[in-house]
Amino acid sequence: MEAIANGLILLMLSIGHAELWIMVINRTHALPIHDAWLKRLRHILELAIVLFPIVLFLSVGLYAPGVLVGGTWSQLSFWWKPVLLLCTLGFLGLMYSAFRHLFYKPPRQQTETQSELIQMRERLNQDLIGEGPYHYLAGLPLNQVFSVEFTRKTFQIPRLPANWEGLTILHVSDLHFSGTLKREYFVELCRIAQESKPDLIIFAGDLLDEMKCLDWLDDTLGPMQAPLGRFFILGNHDWHQESLQIRETLSGMGWIDLSATSFCLQHAGHTLQLAGTEVPWMGTHPESRRSASEENSESEFDFLLLVSHTPDNFHWAVREGYDLVLSGHTHGGQVRLPLIGPVFAPSLHGTRYASGTFARGSTMLHVSRGVSGIHPLRWFCRPEISLLTLRTTDDAAR
Ligand SMILES: [Fe+2]
Structure with missing residues (x-):
């Protein structure tokens, strides 16, 4: 049961990580940057979005501390902590956008x-x-x-x-x-x-x-x-x-x-x-x-x-x-x-x-x-x- 809960947390962190890079993609595409550069940047970030969950599940999930195989979050190594904090913020940002979309109402005008x-x-x-x-x-x-x-x-x-x-x-x-x-x-x-x-x-x-x-x-x-x-x-x-x-x-x-x-x-x-x-x-x-x-x-x-x-x-x-x-x-x-x-x-x-x-x-x-x-x-x-x-x-x- 704990392994399932931790798996869901890792999934949430992966989604939050993707959201962080999507925020960068959205902002850079709002700037006067030429298409070729935007495409390169997008490909790099898309690769990061795909690779991060693999590294996260293998490393934190299965290896150290191995939260999917009996390890605990308190054993998380020091350098993972700021990364996962940022991913959590990314996930919260996505939830905020989702709520804003769900409850959007045109103005009274x-x-x-x-x-x-x-x-x-x-x-x-x-x-x-x-x-x-x-x-x-x-x-x-x-x-x-x-x-x-x-x-x-x-x-x-x-x-x-x-x-x-x-x-x-x-x-x-x-x-x-x-x-x-x-x-x-x-x-x-x-x-x-x-x-x-x-x-x-x-x-x-x-x-x-x-x-x-x-x-x-x-x-x-x-x-x-x-x-x-x-x-x-x-x-x-x-x-x-x-x-x-x-x-x-x-x-x-x-x-x-x-x-x-x-x-x-x-x-x-x-x-x-x-x-x-x-x-x-x-x-x-x-x-x-x-x-x-x-x-x-x-x-x-x-x-x-x-x-x-x-x-x-x-x-x-x-x-x-x-x-x-x-x-x-x-x-x-x-x-x-x-x-x-x-x-x-x-x-x-x-x-x-x-x-x-x-x-x-x-x-x-x-x-x-x-x-x-x-x-x-x-x-x-x-x-x-x-x-x-x-x-x-x-x-x-x-
Ligand atoms: Fe357009």
């Missing part, structure tokens, strides 16, 4: 949520797996990569001008064109998104992983239209490609580039300031809203919207007084373990902002799970496109 499942394979009645990188993952059992969730969320934003009641924003992120999922998949998805007739369209970065797919824009994002305009920023995967060419192509199609800049939009007698940031991969943050107001007393905005590829800029946006931040990048974790939730998320905050809606002060953040990824694998984490409706009052109270 999100007054309504609806979702519609779009089964792309059935809809198009064809195989949608192409020949791109990691295409073998797309056919794995339970993979939800072709089961897209079209979410419709209503946000109550008191600062919203009354004339803008019901303003709709289509939030699309992380298309990751690579050839792994066929072009038809994205064409149909953009067509469905367009049918929702949004007032404004935002693309939040990570357009492609293969430059040969650039012409896919012709029948995906290219033809989309919205009365107040279409705006984009790029993401870290675009940074690894010919980002200038991507920008020029999208801009040539009438999309407005928000990278490191802001754009004032007049609508129904009020001003909407749209700004974008691709920090930390490209450019700088847009000019501080406060300094713009100081320089020009007329620079008063009724509503401030920031598009940031990574949710890591949320805290900066809160300090700057933005009303709404739209992000992607973390893909919801892509793989969510039952009860535990997402484990991998390339963010300085780990899985905290993997997806969903968050509020801090008067700033709201919406993180889309995105449409795709370089790895076409989604377990318990469907691709997502979102239509956000802004209201000044609570729907339920009206």
Whole structure:
């Protein structure tokens, strides 16, 4: 019986050890480090994650002190103690993330949520797996990569001008064109998104992983239209490609580039300031809203919207007084373990902002799970496109 309990403790320590390195992987993938280096680091850490439990079970479990064969923890050698303490902290960190995931509730400002499942394979009645990188993952059992969730969320934003009641924003992120999922998949998805007739369209970065797919824009994002305009920023995967060419192509199609800049939009007698940031991969943050107001007393905005590829800029946006931040990048974790939730998320905050809606002060953040990824694998984490409706009052109270 004692041996079983000790075996479980060793298993818990192994999981805690894996979590420590996953924390390092998540944070390093949030930094502007080139892919080749990230891949090397990931492979080394993955090897450590696999080897550690073997060493732990053989050494502590069977040899010295041999807790699986009659030894006691008090006989543990001095140098194992700090290592196992760290592993325990790693395990507690994972439990904390799991509780946060299990008890996640959108903030009260999100007054309504609806979702519609779009089964792309059935809809198009064809195989949608192409020949791109990691295409073998797309056919794995339970993979939800072709089961897209079209979410419709209503946000109550008191600062919203009354004339803008019901303003709709289509939030699309992380298309990751690579050839792994066929072009038809994205064409149909953009067509469905367009049918929702949004007032404004935002693309939040990570357009492609293969430059040969650039012409896919012709029948995906290219033809989309919205009365107040279409705006984009790029993401870290675009940074690894010919980002200038991507920008020029999208801009040539009438999309407005928000990278490191802001754009004032007049609508129904009020001003909407749209700004974008691709920090930390490209450019700088847009000019501080406060300094713009100081320089020009007329620079008063009724509503401030920031598009940031990574949710890591949320805290900066809160300090700057933005009303709404739209992000992607973390893909919801892509793989969510039952009860535990997402484990991998390339963010300085780990899985905290993997997806969903968050509020801090008067700033709201919406993180889309995105449409795709370089790895076409989604377990318990469907691709997502979102239509956000802004209201000044609570729907339920009206
Ligand atoms: Fe992405």
